[in-house]
Amino acid sequence: MTLSKVGLVGLAVMGQNLALNVASKGFQISVFNRSYEKTQDTERRAKEEGNLPLVGFKEMKDFVASLEKPRRVIILVQAGKPVDETIAKLSEHLEAGDLIVDGGNEWYENTERRAQEVAAKGLLYMGMGVSGGESGARNGPSLMPGGPKAGYDLMEPIITKIAAQVDGPCVTHIGPGGAGNYVKMIHNGIEYGDMQLIAEAYDILRTVGGFSNAELKALFEEWNRGELESFLIEITAQIFGVKDPHGEGELVDKILDKTGMKGTGKWTVQTAAEISVPVPTISAALDSRLISGLKEHRVQAAKLFSHQAPADRLGGLSKKDLADHVRRALYASKICSYAQGLNIIRTMGEQKNWNLQLGSIARIWKGGCIIRAVFLDRIKKAFDRDALLPSLLFDPEFANELQTRQASWRKVVSLAIENGIAVPAFSGSLAYFDAYRRERSSANLVQAQRDFFGAHTFERTDKPGSFHQEWAN
Incomplete structure (x- = not known):
């Protein structure tokens, strides 16, 4: 034989x-x-x-x-x-x-x-x-x-x-x-973020814009011919067109809003915390899945807490304008989600001396995998330009993309909040961007509090060294 x-x-x-x-x-x-x-x-x-x-x-x-x-x-x-x-x-x-x-x-x-x-x-x-x-x-x-x-x-x-x-x-x-398993785990964490961002875009378009499933299908097909072209956008467009085999309308409307998971998203958030890498978009995606599991609680809470939506849900926008703002906000949020995942990979690679090549990793994600997207070719090129890039946010091309999408990003998050729609991944991505771009934050007050109750000391902006203050005196 x-x-x-x-x-x-x-x-x-x-x-x-x-x-x-x-x-x-x-x-x-x-x-x-x-x-x-x-x-x-x-x-x-x-x-x-x-x-x-x-x-x-x-x-x-x-x-x-x-x-x-x-x-x-x-x-x-x-x-x-x-x-x-x-x-x-x-x-x-x-x-x-x-x-x-x-x-x-x-x-x-x-x-x-x-x-x-x-x-x-x-x-x-x-x-x-x-x-x-x-x-x-x-x-x-x-x-x-x-x-x-x-x-x-x-x-x-x-x-x-x-x-x-x-x-x-x-x-x-x-x-x-364990580099291979680790990178696959973070790939799945990025996948969590990607899926949650798409779901939030869907919620805004459906709830605020009143888009029908047929309109959503056409819109996502249009998006899949541009900067958002990806496997997840492609299959989302297909989902909107599938009829319910057991009744009227589309199947997506009959699916219980309760998301399952197998653990890799949780592992991603855990390992990120252990190596001190912030991942608010991926964490928001995990939290959203956990909250979705509290279906009975959410049904009760819906009866307890009401929200008065604005008379003009669209805030003066046309449906076309809303769709364009959401597209731009989705792309900006996606950049932040991938930046977070790649930062985990880079940081762990440095700690473990794995010599991970982020450009090569982005290249092999361009086909076959769930997060495959035309966007990954641009990520590969970013790391080809600078293999030591500290974050995707610092690449000139991606930085420009974020800068030019800020207005749409903020408008979409604000509109969602005004309409009582939870968009933790969109808002988490925007908060990540804002925290990253601010030279001085409010962390000085937190460190002062830590020194007050725990004598944890602090550094000063005007002289080197470690200091402690007897605050109560």
């Missing part, structure tokens, strides 16, 4: 589609799943999709024996304990020099711990972020592999072929250790 180039364990939606992707690129792949039914289902799909070179196995030892050496095994199972259990079973049959690649969303420190544990057996271990959902996994995802360069070299011939192709394969060696 011909040995397979690579193996894959875990045949849920992402695993099955990634395996078929590998096979469709001409690489023979062996697959294994705890429940054999999914293995059989994957073999059936491989046959239906053109007799792809995919072989399923019922026993782990036979699966491992089917791989050419050094063996390359991708695992796509639920994060946490299932990953450890899968590694333990694989390790019984693998040999020194073999490679395990975890393609799931995993906490980066778990990846680093596992790499140390399997190194004692001579095994290589990598964490590889896979973005793009079911369609991306099958047709070309954005891949973010991190770990030893030797491991990347083993996988490179395969992953450069299965990745999305936009100005080259959307994959690069992110860095050592």
Whole structure:
């Protein structure tokens, strides 16, 4: 029997589609799943999709024996304990020099711990972020592999072929250790911010502007032909046009306003706080999901608290003018959201000596992934101009974009507040921008308070050193 180039364990939606992707690129792949039914289902799909070179196995030892050496095994199972259990079973049959690649969303420190544990057996271990959902996994995802360069070299011939192709394969060696998982986690945090900003734009246009779903569909299609062109804007336009299969009107209006999540957004906010990087847009997106879960409370609160909307909700604007202001405000907020995420990546990369290349990371996000957008090409060029750029806000082109959109940005946030509409991501982005651009803030008073009650000391503006004042005297 011909040995397979690579193996894959875990045949849920992402695993099955990634395996078929590998096979469709001409690489023979062996697959294994705890429940054999999914293995059989994957073999059936491989046959239906053109007799792809995919072989399923019922026993782990036979699966491992089917791989050419050094063996390359991708695992796509639920994060946490299932990953450890899968590694333990694989390790019984693998040999020194073999490679395990975890393609799931995993906490980066778990990846680093596992790499140390399997190194004692001579095994290589990598964490590889896979973005793009079911369609991306099958047709070309954005891949973010991190770990030893030797491991990347083993996988490179395969992953450069299965990745999305936009100005080259959307994959690069992110860095050592848990860098791949970490960058994928922050990618998902940026995704949270992006989605929340779009949802707030929708709320303003619908509630203040009275836009119908048909008008929203047309508007988002128009936006997707300009500066906001992206996967999320594209699918949002499509969502507005889907009819309810069980009733009248559009399906979007029948969906309960309660958002789920799997944890990467929470991890992003937690790690940002730990390394002292402000991320108000991403934090607002997380908070919005948490508040959405309090549906029963919100129903009760709606009965308790009323709001008198202004007689002219549009504040003298036409619907066309409102749409244009929202577009400009959305783009400005998006710049801030990405700046925050990239600041997390840069800061952690410096602390961990990962030597992360932000321009390269932006490039591989241009295709395959959920946050793919034409906007990312401009981010790549910004870091090509200055690899040490302290923040995206300092790039001359993006700085000019923010400057020229200020008026629309402020108008949209003010209009939302006047109409009683919560826009935490829009307002958080604007507050981030305003805090960043002010040479002197109100933090001097906070530090004085800290010194008053806790003798935490303070610095002065007129002389060096650390000072304490006996304020009560």
